[in-house]
Amino acid sequence: MSLQDEKAQTIEVSDKTYQDEVSVIDLIANATSPPLSTTRIHRFPRMVKEPEEYEKYYVPKVVSIGPYHFGNPKLKMVEKLKPLFTKKLFSNDMEALKNLYNKLSEVERVKELRNYYEEKSTDHFSDKVFTNMMLLDGCFILYYIKFIFGEKFETCQELKSHQIVFIHQDLFLLENQIPFKVLKEVMNLIKDDDHCFKKIIPFINENIFARERPKRRWTCFRNDQSSGEEAKMELENKNSDHLLHLLHQSLTKKQNTPENDFKQTMINRCTNFIGCICFVSHNNRCTFRNVNELMDVGIDFKPSGTMSLAHIEFYKSWWFFSANVELPPITVDDSTKPMLLNLVAYEMCSCDANDSWVTSYICLLDSLIDHPEDVKNLRKAGVLDNSLGSDKEVAKLFNEIGTDLVPNSLAYLEAKNRIQRHYESWRNTLFSQLKHEYVKSPWAFFALIGASIALVLGGVQAYFSVWSPKSQCDDLCLFLKNNHRL
Template identity: 40%
Template sequence: MASQCQKEIVADEDRTVSIEIKEGDERDISSLSSNEWLNFIIDARGESRSGSINSLKPKIQKVQPMLREVESNKKCYDPRVVSIGPYHHGKPELEAGERIKIPLARLYLKDSSKETVHELYKEVVNVAGEARKCYAEGLTDFTDESFARMMFLDGCFILQYIYGIVNAIPEVSEIIHHAPLVRRDLFLLENQLPFLVLQVLMCLKSKKHEGEKMITAFIKRIRGEPGERGGLMEKIENFFQKNVWRTQSHREMMQQRNSEDNPPIHFLELVRRQYIDSTTSSIGCHITGDWYSRRSARDFTSVGIQFKPSKTSQLTDIDFKSTCTSGTLQLPPIIVDDITKSILLNLAAYEACPDSITDVGVTSYICFMDSLIDQDEDVKVLRAKGILINFLGSDGHVADLFNEIATDLVPSPHAYVEVKKKIEKHHRSRMKIWVADWLHTYFRNPWTFIAVTAAILAITLSVFQTILAAIQTYLTAHPPKDIKGFSGLEMMKRRM
């Protein structure tokens, strides 16, 4: 595609110069004289064109070089089985993945007439121009026809794969022998399809909102969100949440409204919306956080801070509650498996894009978890509390995962600021720390507890016996006055 050209009138002190500037071409600006360059920056028209840099950036970007340079994370950004969109299209190592697209697309279209399919393809062609603008210029060197075909085929493939996983269609698993790897490839930043293409194709089988609900169900399935808990109290709580409090329903309603008002750019953004609650992610963004010292999960337990899973799996659902003798840090439960690292890294890479949202919620969560996890013992603490559900391997592997993905990531300085303040306040309370240390030292295992309890009982009995002996000695030395001619001691003897 040819670059669009714009003419900018730059006023110099002595003359007016007409300068032709290509969109996104910084070399033309750098060739200006100092006066021309400064006037271009100051000029309102130049500001509206160059100052609003986000408008010139593609919506589906490449991973930032800084993140790709991390050796342990390099393989997490490239597809292994199937390419989606133009960035990795045509790579020799992905030829096998191209061959499974057509059978799945055929499954998606099989219940429709030829006329319907042709009309659907025309609708994709109509949005192909807009879809091309979502990618970086120069990386979509396809003819209009080949680009539209790619959008159509990739979109049908994605929707049929998701439909097959959600509804457990056996034909899908028969065609795709590496379903987990395909699932992983759909979450890559550079392997995305514009969501407007998926919206057009979803209309073939369902209404717009029903199609998005199916995709949301797929994302929840991949995330492994905790289902309803089985105990009586948990069932009562779930009943009230769904029918009285409606907390979960309200959150889903807000997410659907947000999707209607601000549709996602691509599939990965929709995934991020499932991880980050948009109604709470920006809370505290204008609050300046105090200094927060880094402590591991084991360090927390040693000062009386316990861990508890949050009621939701939203990464923003982190809270801290302090009592007179202890504290509780609530963290969202998360399943850690073979694709967790890739998903979190690509979500963080999306947040690092120049045109992305300013709220780095996933990045901040990764860094917060990294501060809690130094080694396998920290993972063991969180796993025992149901916060980390480990399907990856050893606890050491999980610790390495969080330590590696946090490399070169910078969290928001305002993330979890209120939680951090509460933790620091709790940690600075000497009385709470003393009580916690005493409990941790003497009550950390049953045998210590029995020994301490026995010692306390022995001391209590000894004190009680001493008091009784003192009372008896006192009464002997100082008998009470006679009552009806008898001394108190004689009365006691008579009664005996």
């Protein structure tokens, strides 16, 4: 290639590069912000998990709620029961059913409900089919809550016991939701609506895996003593998008009174800011590994008196080398993993990073649980109720769920910093070494006690040998020594 051809090629490349740069500049100059999404009921991004896991934990087993899994052949049996349950829920009041259908079929209402779902996911449904779906699904959920939830399985002859168990799980899947506004419309039109409002709160609490402890001030919250109006006002204040959102709100609720909300928010922001500075100064990492390591340095675990995952407390005990960490107690059973995964998926799709308390709590438990022995210690402390099987299975469950999760960096920051400082203390490290060497071995412990007693007695003997006062016997011994050369 001649020199002239090389120059021409260089100029051509330069011109192309310049054109590319200009096109990029034009692209940036003409860029506009994408429209804000109105989606409140998301589909789970399948590329995050394997297809087998998606089918196992995110797809309904018995009943389809909403448009995402509507028409699934495997769910046809319960789909056929929805009209029957709707009729029973309204006690054959066809006039009330017509009023409900007319309200849900209004053009603006249909558009509003469609906007809850991802774009174009409901376009293949006509307004009539979509309205029928919302009505039947809303009535099915409330029929289940009012007549089946909390009752003996034999009371529902149309469903088998194993189907009822799976229905309970299906109602809290991320992709199996309808807008909570539909449920409110249904509850406002059925007879004895107070009973529905009263039962929906206990229904949500039954699915909260953070169990309450006895003799707590909020224990009465689980019984049906509150009036329907109070339950209705509570649901209105929560302003939930759907059932899974309501469950998430109950799990992560703050323990502040309305009067102190602003004050507590400012205190939390200041605490988090100071905590961030302290955390960065400590190399931005915690070096403690699991429950056993923390117990070795004198940290005990106790169940907290709250159902909120946003509340974990660390405090010193009476002994200078010991401390306590309060964790929300949880029950682990067959439904725990699907529920946790769907709550995490909800946080990934819908929540602000600062509100991802379920994800942060799972990551905390994952960091505390490495071995079955850690699960055993949490069980003994009353923090964890193992209804799943062996402690090894529970440890495996949290280690699997916690993989690849990213917690809120400010979650439990103050408690983690105080745990780290306690863990790094030389005094607590010395206590841990003594505990390892002597307390866990009975014979070594007895040998330590014997050596300590011998050391004390030797010191006492040396003291009295040097500093004991003179006696008449001492004068006699001195006289005999001087005169008789003893």
